Amino acid sequence: MLGSFFGGVNPATHKENTRRKPLASLDLQPEQVVIPLMMSAVGSSQPMVRPGAQVAVGQPIAQGGGGYVHASVSGKVTAVEEWPHPWGNTGLSIVIRNDGQDTPWSDGPDPLKPDQITLEVLVDRVKRAGIVGMGGGAYPTDEKLRQAAGKVDTLIVNAAECEPYVTADHRLLLERSDRILRGAQLLARCVGAQRAVIVTEGDKLNAVEAVERRLRKRSGKVALRTVRTRYPLGAEKQIVQTVTGREVPPGGAPLDVKCLVLNVATVFAIQAALFQGEALTHRAVTVTGGAVARPRNLWVPIGTPLRCLLESAGGLREKPQLVLTGGPMMGTPLFDLDAPVVKNTNALICLAGYERRQEQPESVCIRCGKCVAACPMHLTPTFIARAVRQGDGRRLSKFHPQDCMECGCCSYICPARIPLLELVRQARTLLEEGGMEP
Amino acid sequence: MNSTRSFRLPPQVGQPSNTASMMADVMVALLPALAMAVFFFGFRVLVLTALSVGSSILFEYGYRRLTGQSDTVRDLSACVTGMLLAMSLPATAAYWVPILGSAFAIVVVKQFYGGLGKNFMNPALGGRMLLATFPMLMTTWTQPLDRVPLWGVDAVSAATPMSYLHAGTLPPQSLGQLMLGQQGGCMGEVSSFMLLLGGCYLILRRVISPRIPLAYLGTVALIALLFPGEGTDPFLWMAAQLLGGGLLLGAFFLATDPTTSPVTPRGQILFGVCCGLLTMLLRYHSSYPEGVGWAILTMNCCVWLLDRAGMPRRFGAGHFSVLRYWIDRIRRSLAKIKFIKPQIHFSLRRDGKMPGEAHLDQIRTQAKTLASLGGVILATVLVIFGVHRFTDLDTARAETQAQQKLLSQVMPQAAFSSEIPALTAGALSIQAGYSEDTELVGYCVEVQAQGFGGVITMEVGVDLDGKVTGVAVTDHKETVGTRAMQPQFLARYVGMSGTIRPTGGNSVDAVSGATATSNAITAGVNRALAIVANLDMEGEVEYVDGEDLEEP
Numbered sequence: 001m002l003g004s005f006f007g008g009v010n011p012a013t014h015k016e017n018t019r020r021k022p023l024a025s026l027d028l029q030p031e032q033v034v035i036p037l038m039m040s041a042v043g044s045s046q047p048m049v050r051p052g053a054q055v056a057v058g059q060p061i062a063q064g065g066g067g068y069v070h071a072s073v074s075g076k077v078t079a080v081e082e083w084p085h086p087w088g089n090t091g092l093s094i095v096i097r098n099d100g101q102d103t104p105w106s107d108g109p110d111p112l113k114p115d116q117i118t119l120e121v122l123v124d125r126v127k128r129a130g131i132v133g134m135g136g137g138a139y140p141t142d143e144k145l146r147q148a149a150g151k152v153d154t155l156i157v158n159a160a161e162c163e164p165y166v167t168a169d170h171r172l173l174l175e176r177s178d179r180i181l182r183g184a185q186l187l188a189r190c191v192g193a194q195r196a197v198i199v200t201e202g203d204k205l206n207a208v209e210a211v212e213r214r215l216r217k218r219s220g221k222v223a224l225r226t227v228r229t230r231y232p233l234g235a236e237k238q239i240v241q242t243v244t245g246r247e248v249p250p251g252g253a254p255l256d257v258k259c260l261v262l263n264v265a266t267v268f269a270i271q272a273a274l275f276q277g278e279a280l281t282h283r284a285v286t287v288t289g290g291a292v293a294r295p296r297n298l299w300v301p302i303g304t305p306l307r308c309l310l311e312s313a314g315g316l317r318e319k320p321q322l323v324l325t326g327g328p329m330m331g332t333p334l335f336d337l338d339a340p341v342v343k344n345t346n347a348l349i350c351l352a353g354y355e356r357r358q359e360q361p362e363s364v365c366i367r368c369g370k371c372v373a374a375c376p377m378h379l380t381p382t383f384i385a386r387a388v389r390q391g392d393g394r395r396l397s398k399f400h401p402q403d404c405m406e407c408g409c410c411s412y413i414c415p416a417r418i419p420l421l422e423l424v425r426q427a428r429t430l431l432e433e434g435g436m437e438p
Numbered sequence: 439m440n441s442t443r444s445f446r447l448p449p450q451v452g453q454p455s456n457t458a459s460m461m462a463d464v465m466v467a468l469l470p471a472l473a474m475a476v477f478f479f480g481f482r483v484l485v486l487t488a489l490s491v492g493s494s495i496l497f498e499y500g501y502r503r504l505t506g507q508s509d510t511v512r513d514l515s516a517c518v519t520g521m522l523l524a525m526s527l528p529a530t531a532a533y534w535v536p537i538l539g540s541a542f543a544i545v546v547v548k549q550f551y552g553g554l555g556k557n558f559m560n561p562a563l564g565g566r567m568l569l570a571t572f573p574m575l576m577t578t579w580t581q582p583l584d585r586v587p588l589w590g591v592d593a594v595s596a597a598t599p600m601s602y603l604h605a606g607t608l609p610p611q612s613l614g615q616l617m618l619g620q621q622g623g624c625m626g627e628v629s630s631f632m633l634l635l636g637g638c639y640l641i642l643r644r645v646i647s648p649r650i651p652l653a654y655l656g657t658v659a660l661i662a663l664l665f666p667g668e669g670t671d672p673f674l675w676m677a678a679q680l681l682g683g684g685l686l687l688g689a690f691f692l693a694t695d696p697t698t699s700p701v702t703p704r705g706q707i708l709f710g711v712c713c714g715l716l717t718m719l720l721r722y723h724s725s726y727p728e729g730v731g732w733a734i735l736t737m738n739c740c741v742w743l744l745d746r747a748g749m750p751r752r753f754g755a756g757h758f759s760v761l762r763y764w765i766d767r768i769r770r771s772l773a774k775i776k777f778i779k780p781q782i783h784f785s786l787r788r789d790g791k792m793p794g795e796a797h798l799d800q801i802r803t804q805a806k807t808l809a810s811l812g813g814v815i816l817a818t819v820l821v822i823f824g825v826h827r828f829t830d831l832d833t834a835r836a837e838t839q840a841q842q843k844l845l846s847q848v849m850p851q852a853a854f855s856s857e858i859p860a861l862t863a864g865a866l867s868i869q870a871g872y873s874e875d876t877e878l879v880g881y882c883v884e885v886q887a888q889g890f891g892g893v894i895t896m897e898v899g900v901d902l903d904g905k906v907t908g909v910a911v912t913d914h915k916e917t918v919g920t921r922a923m924q925p926q927f928l929a930r931y932v933g934m935s936g937t938i939r940p941t942g943g944n945s946v947d948a949v950s951g952a953t954a955t956s957n958a959i960t961a962g963v964n965r966a967l968a969i970v971a972n973l974d975m976e977g978e979v980e981y982v983d984g985e986d987l988e989e990p
Contacts, residue, residue, distance in 0.1 A: 247754040328450040357452035364555040368696035378750035408449035
């Protein structure tokens with residue numbers, strides 16, 4: 001507990017199904033890929049190609065508010081149309097019929113040597129490679145790097161995959177540790193950070209060993225920090241607190257305490273863009289859950305329909321009760337398996353009935369205080385819930401519900417099964433509307 | 439849907455425990471201690487526990503049913519309350535005791551405040567403390583291994599370790615005996631080892647957090663180490679304080695009751711520390727040997743305060759943000775103080791009323807205020823008067839009884855007495871004693887004489903023949919020589935008359951080792967005889983005041 005963050009919970013990790021499965025390509029190449037124009041948190045892009053155009057792997061096909069979007073397979077654009085989106089609802093997407101050749105784009109940028117890379121080159125390359133935060137935030141990385149340049153002293157590479165079931169980052173760190181270390185060192189130099197810290201959890205022992213072996217060989221600013229497994233270590237503010245002991249001020253970002261947090265997959269994508277000249281076209285996705293026949297980690301082109309992933313994982317063993325993208329704590333429910341993999345999809349989880357929490361009626365709060373002891377943001381969910389239910393907006397503002405980052409620890413731990421997370425969300429909206437409910 | 443945060447579900451996995459399973463865990467944790475209690479005190483323990491649990495469930499079900507509320511028996515909290523209540527009873531308790539206790543605990547302490555999660559006092563402890571107000575119920579302990587029969591318990595009072603500690607000495611039991619539970623006490627309190635086992639089980643199962651028990655036990659241990667009993671080994675003293683009495687049961691099972699302990703982690707630590715301080719204060723300075731129950735109940739009432747004091751610091755707001763906030767607030771409110779020239783109007787209000795009406799209104803308001811004030815004062819006076827009246831009656835009755843008792847000692851043949859107004863020098867009071875048919879039989883004279891350590895006040899009965907009928911010492915300050923005041927020595931004066939001398943004829947020998955006291959009593963008797971003789975002119979015996987005897 002010392003030198004780490006306050007609170008947190010220890011959900012059963014369920015990672016044993018996939019943690020030993022190497023990142024593999026799809027068994028069957030998808031017949032077509034669907035690339036949504038909205039894959040970044042800040043907006044959506046405009047298509048640069050028309051139906052009928054021939055595209056190659058890594059060729060930019062859209063740009064604009066959401067940054068560059070690239071073709072992940074080579075083939076022919078068949079349509080630009082509304083298509084189910086994994087974030088919910090539908091979104092305008094470019095549909096590419098796969099020709100199976102994987103022809104690389106001929107006009108792609110050249111690989112760079114480390115001494116050629118400056119901050120401007122870095123930011124430009126990252127922007128052109130269309131890299132966004134791949135841990136879930138989907139915030140444009142070039143913007144983040146530009147803001148952070150010269151203002152940070154610590155670069156944190158987030159390999160703490162604290163969500164249960166997900167092992168994509170674990171396998172990536174284990175199998176590509178050399179390139180990730182190189183990327184981290186370069187990034188630290190470019191943004192002017194004195195050190196780069198790779199944070200991972202103790203249950204990824206083989207990845208820890210792999211990184212340590214490589215760290216022993218090279219002398220650099222990169223360090224490895226292994227932390228006991230606890231959810232939500234992977235959250236930005238908590239990982240900053242764990243590594244540096246600094247607390248991000250309310251409403252602030254890690255930048256305010258001189259830290260830059262990048263997901264390990266993002267770091268890998270950045271170094272691929274610099275040293276190989278590759279755009280962000282592929283990513284690692286874990287396909288798992290009790291309803292999946294052969295859980296595994298896959299290295300898939302972005303835009304692959306999730307149904308193809310499921311087929312490569314042996315299909316369904318039983319009817320899943322819930323399909324999620326992302327982990328079971330903070331993940332998004334998926335309503336249509338035709339939705340594609342997007343840049344921040346790290347897992348596809350099909351939960352069988354026995355894996356979900358049993359539906360039980362809510363009972364009264366017995367004031368056990370477990371939610372308060374579990375909240376990593378130092379909130380008091382039980383008091384917030386009571387104030388919301390009583391409509392007491394004046395008292396609510398004293399409890400700072402706007403600090404909540406929706407990790408769900410309170411709902412997870414509550415023995416009375418009170419929907420604390422929903423109530424805290426309601427409290428936030430109440431406060432944001434600036435009013436008290438009558 | 440235009441954002442990643444658009445649609446999220448709450449966590450799809452969750453820890454499996456719920457309220458009922460937490461309560462079941464508490465009961466499992468209590469089982470070892472209960473088994474030890476059965477071993478030490480016999481099967482009566484089981485019957486008492488069953489009665490307590492059964493009646494708790496029944497009262498919970500009955501109350502919820504009668505008031506038309508949902509059925510809450512299934513959350514098992516009533517079972518836990520019943521079990522804890524039984525654990526804190528002595529094994530000799532009568533069978534109606536747990537039923538009364540659980541009725542109070544469930545109905546008054548818990549359900550009147552809205553049931554589980556809303557009561558502010560621990561129900562089991564509330565019930566136990568109600569029972570503790572019946573003095574003979576909760577202070578008779580049996581020795582362990584002295585199995586109590588199922589029927590026909592005779593209340594034998596055995597000393598508990600706490601009574602030894604209260605007296606400032608170490609209990610005779612060894613630490614091992616205290617650990618296993620070979621000590622007198624409540625059923626569930628005796629076996630410290632089993633309670634520790636149960637507490638560890640609860641902590642490992644994450645039913646309770648270790649904050650409250652650790653803070654509680656740590657505070658008690660620290661105070662015991664700092665202030666050990668005189669001439670005892672501090673560590674032994676600390677161990678006895680920790681293992682004796684109801685401390686472990688209280689720290690692991692009663693103080694950690696989720697509903698009546700603070701929610702915030704810091705508040706929980708404060709709660710534990712305050713419980714420990716209060717417990718030791720009560721153990722050292724109250725008239726009861728044990729203070730755990732009262733300490734926890736008192737702190738239960740302060741939970742709201744501790745919750746407020748222990749509010750977690752806002753994430754990212756800095757370690758001293760709360761202090762800074764308060765300093766800021768004080769500074770701002772100090773800056774706000776302005777000195778305003780008072781605006782006093784000497785004219786009457788002019789809001790559409792007749793000139794005199796405002797004045798009348800004012801008088802009416804004042805009259806109302808005065809009337810309500812007078813009402814309050816009247817009520818207070820009545821209450822005080824009533825209380826005085828009843829307590830006065832009680833005092834008078836007690837005095838009469840004492841008087842009667844004294845009379846039977848000094849003048850057995852008199853049935854009642856009344857004070858006669860004649861006051862003679864040397865006598866504090868003179869009572870005339872009458873037989874049942876109101877015939878004067880003698881006088882009781884209250885006299886004082888100088889003893890060894892101070893003034894001895896005594897009552898001497900003298901009959902109409904001038905003979906002593908009895909002597910009783912009512913007040914004295916003697917430190918040595920109290921032997922001379924024992925009844926068999928006082929009885930030697932009966933039948934004497936005339937001036938009694940230390941030696942020779944008509945004498946009462948001084949009690950060896952208590953010569954001064956004996957002489958003082960003799961002098962007092964002499965004085966009383968003299969006074970009666972002077973009252974009663976028919977006496978023919980020569981009297982000399984006792985004080986003169988010591989002169990030569």
